[in-house]
Amino acid sequence: MSQAIHFPNSAPVSLGAIKASCAACSMHQLCLPMGLDDADINRLDQIIGSRRRINRDERLYAMGEPFRSLYAVRYGHFKTYQINAAGEQQITGFQMAGELLGMDAISGDRYHCDAVALEDSEVCEIPFARLEELFGHVPTLLRHFHRIMSQEITREQNVMLLLGNMRAEQRFAVFLVNLSARYAARGYSSTEFGLRMSREDIGNYLGLTIESVSRLLSRFKKQGWIEVDKREVKLLDPVKLKAIAAGTDQCAPMS
Amino acid sequence: MSQAIHFPNSAPVSLGAIKASCAACSMHQLCLPMGLDDADINRLDQIIGSRRRINRDERLYAMGEPFRSLYAVRYGHFKTYQINAAGEQQITGFQMAGELLGMDAISGDRYHCDAVALEDSEVCEIPFARLEELFGHVPTLLRHFHRIMSQEITREQNVMLLLGNMRAEQRFAVFLVNLSARYAARGYSSTEFGLRMSREDIGNYLGLTIESVSRLLSRFKKQGWIEVDKREVKLLDPVKLKAIAAGTDQCAPMS
DNA sequence: CGCGGAATTGAAAATACTCAAAATTAGTGG
DNA sequence: CCACTAATTTTGAGTATTTTCAATTCCGCG
Numbered sequence: 001m002s003q004a005i006h007f008p009n010s011a012p013v014s015l016g017a018i019k020a021s022c023a024a025c026s027m028h029q030l031c032l033p034m035g036l037d038d039a040d041i042n043r044l045d046q047i048i049g050s051r052r053r054i055n056r057d058e059r060l061y062a063m064g065e066p067f068r069s070l071y072a073v074r075y076g077h078f079k080t081y082q083i084n085a086a087g088e089q090q091i092t093g094f095q096m097a098g099e100l101l102g103m104d105a106i107s108g109d110r111y112h113c114d115a116v117a118l119e120d121s122e123v124c125e126i127p128f129a130r131l132e133e134l135f136g137h138v139p140t141l142l143r144h145f146h147r148i149m150s151q152e153i154t155r156e157q158n159v160m161l162l163l164g165n166m167r168a169e170q171r172f173a174v175f176l177v178n179l180s181a182r183y184a185a186r187g188y189s190s191t192e193f194g195l196r197m198s199r200e201d202i203g204n205y206l207g208l209t210i211e212s213v214s215r216l217l218s219r220f221k222k223q224g225w226i227e228v229d230k231r232e233v234k235l236l237d238p239v240k241l242k243a244i245a246a247g248t249d250q251c252a253p254m255s
Numbered sequence: 256m257s258q259a260i261h262f263p264n265s266a267p268v269s270l271g272a273i274k275a276s277c278a279a280c281s282m283h284q285l286c287l288p289m290g291l292d293d294a295d296i297n298r299l300d301q302i303i304g305s306r307r308r309i310n311r312d313e314r315l316y317a318m319g320e321p322f323r324s325l326y327a328v329r330y331g332h333f334k335t336y337q338i339n340a341a342g343e344q345q346i347t348g349f350q351m352a353g354e355l356l357g358m359d360a361i362s363g364d365r366y367h368c369d370a371v372a373l374e375d376s377e378v379c380e381i382p383f384a385r386l387e388e389l390f391g392h393v394p395t396l397l398r399h400f401h402r403i404m405s406q407e408i409t410r411e412q413n414v415m416l417l418l419g420n421m422r423a424e425q426r427f428a429v430f431l432v433n434l435s436a437r438y439a440a441r442g443y444s445s446t447e448f449g450l451r452m453s454r455e456d457i458g459n460y461l462g463l464t465i466e467s468v469s470r471l472l473s474r475f476k477k478q479g480w481i482e483v484d485k486r487e488v489k490l491l492d493p494v495k496l497k498a499i500a501a502g503t504d505q506c507a508p509m510s
Numbered sequence: 511c512g513c514g515g516a517a518t519t520g521a522a523a524a525t526a527c528t529c530a531a532a533a534t535t536a537g538t539g540g
Numbered sequence: 541c542c543a544c545t546a547a548t549t550t551t552g553a554g555t556a557t558t559t560t561c562a563a564t565t566c567c568g569c570g
Contacts, residue, residue, distance in 0.1 A: 084502060090419045107403075112412065150361035150404070153404070160418060161345040161347075164459070207419035209526075211526090211550080213549095230534090463559090464558075468517095485567085
């Protein structure tokens with residue numbers, strides 16, 4: 001935890017000023033440069049700031065800080081959460097490599113949530129003012145940026161559906177299936193992965209208590225749908241899990 | 256309810272091809288043209304399609320339909336909702352004059368939810384392809400568009416917080432206070448307004464049953480916080496309601 | 511006047527929460 | 541590498557909030 005302290009005025013120099021390169025990045029098919037030709041990728045590269053390393057439990061940005069940059073996750077995992085007046089906290093998402101952070105800040109010039117690394121991670125800083133300049137010259141980039149923002153809107157609508165209409169079992173199945181699909185898209189196993197977040201984080205995200213999450217995990221294990229060892233998870237019956245997640249599962253849920 | 260029937264293939268011709276005019280629209284300070292100078296408003300006017308009248312219970316667009324246009328509400332109210340594989344429905348928002356519909360469709364070229372009028376309403380059609388062209392010429396417009404999308408993201412994050420962390424009483428207070436603020440911003444009374452949506456819609460939006468909403472309404476009335484007559488609501492103690500909504504209310508909630 | 515959708519109210523039931531304690535795991539320093 | 545401590549997770553029992561089911565009531569409209 002020694003690096004949990006913030007140095008608001010110190011430049012992010014952990015790795016020197018290593019420029020990020022979209023062209024060379026393994027995530028460029030999922031991230032902002034998706035669909036750009038080489039020339040345009042180079043233009044994007046030129047505006048992208050340095051990489052920045054964020055250690056586990058460190059904050060990338062905090063609610064209320066002035067907004068200057070979006071961040072693309074290079075590797076590692078983040079969580080973003082909101083806190084209201086009463087101190088109630090809601091995790092609004094878990095982000096992994098290739099995903100963009102900070103889009104909720106554009107409207108108010110300040111970040112609207114906190115972003116914290118779940119493990120040692122690295123991000124590319126994307127100064128938003130320069131990105132806006134580039135939009136005028138690279139229409140493809142602008143179009144793709146709109147898609148990404150729109151995707152974030154639909155992602156959140158799906159979470160609203162989850163929180164508003166689903167019971168605990170279904171919520172948890174949706175959570176597992178969603179992680180599975182995202183790892184698959186990144187070339188990782190869709191059936192075996194480590195949960196980067198605590199049970200508490202999962203519960204907060206799903207609108208459940210930590211105890212409920214723990215019970216769910218035990219029950220899914222007992223049913224033979226998953227295997228769990230600490231934070232390592234193995235999906236033994238992905239079809240069943242998908243059915244539960246979709247709400248099309250026939251079998252009555254039992255204790 | 257005679258208008259509850261849908262005419263999917265009938266052209267929206269109710270008012271002929273009346274062009275919308277942002278400059279003359281009372282909502283232009285809240286809507287897309289916010290902050291544009293007269294010259295730029297004119298350019299926007301030129302691309303904006305005809306007004307379109309949508310009667311109560313009619314659909315403006317349906318999930319899966321190809322996306323071509325955003326819509327700005329001129330007057331009236333809409334609800335947008337999502338349906339998943341199992342037929343579970345979640346209302347993702349209620350939109351009123353000056354608000355934009357369809358931003359969730361940009362990512363996939365198809366609308367991701369249904370939009371239905373809660374009362375006889377009118378929208379301006381904004382062909383998205385032409386709007387994109389205009390972005391290249393009117394940076395102020397582009398910047399404002401990004402703000403609007405970003406605002407939608409934060410709005411949804413707030414709903415996530417509501418659905419994930421709040422009990423029924425607080426959810427309902429948030430709902431009332433939010434409507435109040437939005438009417439105030441439009442020059443209407445912040446303490447007296449009609450609910451355009453059914454109890455069922457409210458419940459669906461807030462992740463509660465219709466019975467719970469009804470009980471909440473009765474309880475708030477009994478406490479002297481509001482007056483209710485059918486769908487007309489009067490906020491008698493806005494301070495108290497705001498405190499409950501913020502979660503900073505001191506008094507223990509009682510039955 | 512009567513029908514039908516919408517809303518209210520009551521009682522019973524269920525799901526998930528709270529509180530409490532035990533077990534496991536991770537982190538730290540010797 | 542081990543021991544110790546703190547943090548996280550699991551499990552159990554009892555409780556509370558909200559849902560479900562059922563029965564009215566209210567209202568708009570033909």
